[in-house]
Amino acid sequence: MADTEHTQFKIAYTIARADMQHLFTALHARGYETIGPTVRDGVVVYDVVENVDELPAGWADEQEGGYYRLHPGNDGALFGYTTGPQAWKRYLFPPIMRMWQARRSDNGFEIVVEERTPPIYAFIGVRACELHAIQIQDRVFLDGPYVDAEYKRRRDNAFIVAVNCGRASGTCFCVSMGTGPAAGPGYDLALTEIVDQDTHCFIVDVGSEQGASILLDVPHRPATRAETERAAAIVEATAAHMGRTLETTGxxxxxxxxxxxxxxxxxxxxxxxxxxxxxxxxxxxxxxxxxxxxxxxxxxxxxxxxxxxxxxxxxxxxxxxxxxxxxxxxxxxxxxxxxxxxxxxxxxxxxxxxxxxxxxxxxxxxxxxxxxxxxxxxxxxxxxxxxxxx
Ligand code: SF4
Ligand code: SF4
Incomplete structure (x- = not known):
């Protein structure tokens, strides 16, 4: 989990598409279970993703009110979709969980407290709005007088690889809510995918010491000025093409x-x-x-x-x-x-x-x-x- 008092590392790096599997390998070597986007039943879902080839390469979604379709593209972008029906909350706050058991004993009953080994997740492909959503749930489960112990264990262990959005769907309005499309503080690594005619790479921002440590095990080089400007332009173009707006004043x-x-x-x-x-x-x-x-x-x-x-x-x-x-x-x-x-x-x-x-x-x-x-x-x-x- 990235530091709450996040320090934005100013130097950006570049990882070639061909080296992205090393990111998975580095995370696995540190004991992380990698959860990321993959295509199933015609939608992008979040599931265990062991290999870069399981990511939704080339798939893009089309969304409107009551409408979702995935279309195969030919650019090979790993993160060319926007969001699917699932959110990361299913991993941080499981939809069904046993809290405790009670067993009858000679004198009445005894409570058996659940003892779980907390999962150690690396979330790959967390969008800016989703990162904000996680931080909103942090306020609910961590910042109040009653801390949700299971949420805390999962959250404390989580490593977050954010992805800045390269396109917006017809129902996106993160700009109105001030939550995207560029990932804000709270990630360990943030990627911006560049897919051009002769280039496919990721511009990487490091958001935590853990992120810096993982990056050491992934082949990378300092990003060029042209690459960082291209990455910024991609996110700006996404911001300019939101599908919806919502006026929040008052x-x-x-x-x-x-x-x-x-x-x-x-x-x-x-x-x-x-x-x-x-x-x-x-x-x-x-x-x-x-x-x-x-x-x-x-x-x-x-x-x-x-x-x-x-x-x-x-x-x-x-x-x-x-x-x-x-x-x-x-x-x-x-x-x-x-x-x-x-x-x-x-x-x-x-x-x-x-x-x-x-x-x-x-x-x-x-x-x-x-x-x-x-x-x-x-x-x-x-x-x-x-x-x-x-
Ligand atoms: S999704 Fe929500 S708003 Fe839409 S029909 Fe179901 S309950 Fe109503
Ligand atoms: S648009 Fe807002 S209310 Fe609707 S699902 Fe996303 S976060 Fe929830």
Whole structure:
């Protein structure tokens, strides 16, 4: 894990495409399990990637509201796609995990605490928005009064190879959220891929001592001025071609004063309350706890499972579900992302990755929903959000 007080190393280096396997070898030699992008079932997923040849070479995605297609290209770029449906949270905050067991004993029962060997992950291909999403989850799981021990172990061990984006998808809006497309502090190494007619290489920024140490085992040379300028131009061009925009000025207040906007009814007519948007979102972390027993009654277990604020059961209390309607659940999700999250954690809960737009089966678009509120601000007086339920 890169130092929080990150020092930007000013010298950039160049790794030839032909030498990229050495990066994997260097990480494996230090005990890292390399997790990266690979193509499966027509999408880019994150999985164990042992070899550079398993990366999605030549694949590029096309994304719009409710639409994702991968197309083979001929440039051979290893990171020519943008983002897939999965986020790194599945490795740092597993969607299903046993917390502890209880076994019946002569005197009652005894708690068996889970003892796991924490995985040592190297994440390869972390985009700028995703790095911000990880740091937002750090605030939730590490910076509050209660630290999530399992998240901390996984996060402390993680080595991050970021990739600056060479293109934006139709649903990206990281520029609006100030989270990309250039990776900010928090990486160990950051790559910018250059694919030209006669060149295929990676310009590398070193973000930590661990990154510098790994780089020693990968053939590299100082980048030329032309290479660093080309890398900067690639990222600038990406920033200029965002698929979406979201105006964030006064956004929190805009949402707070529009709890009764008619748009919530219109969105509710479309929303299937499927929860896809929360599953794919790299910052969403809602979960539930389930207790189960075996048939003999000798053992009980407590499991943590990913949940969604779109599930009726998520807000169930003694008298029923607090948010019974699709209207209240969509409004809750969007208001949390763009308003109450700011009050809770000092940042938006959205990094502009666009996943919730792409993977919404009916193409509901958080940027369009925010724009509608801004265009038709009914300006009701601010109320305390915690009391807004139905
Ligand atoms: S906004 Fe879209 S993805 Fe989210 S719950 Fe509604 S239909 Fe599903
Ligand atoms: S709310 Fe949507 S665009 Fe924002 S981080 Fe989550 S999935 Fe990405």
């Amino acid at each position: 956004l929190k207040e805009l949402l707070y004063r529009n709890f009764d906007h008619p748009q919530w009814d219109a969105l509710a007519e479309r929303c299937l309350t499927c929860g896809n948007c929360t599953l794919v979102c790299p910052t969403c972390f809602c979960h539930t706890l389930e207790d189960v027993t075996d048939l003999t009654g000798q053992t009980a277990e407590r499991w943590r499972k990913a949940d969604s604020c779109f599930n009726l059961s998520f807000s169930f209390i003694s008298s029923g579900s607090v948010r019974a309607s699709a209207r209240s659940r969509y409004r809750q999700w969007m208001t949390h992302k763009l308003a109450t999250w700011v009050d809770q954690f000092g940042t938006f809960g959205c990094v502009g990755c666009g996943r919730c737009i792409t993977w919404c089966p009916v193409g509901i678009d958080i940027t369009a929903a925010a724009a509608t509120l801004r265009e038709d601000d009914i300006g009701q007086p601010q109320v305390e959000p915690i009391h807004q339920m139905a």
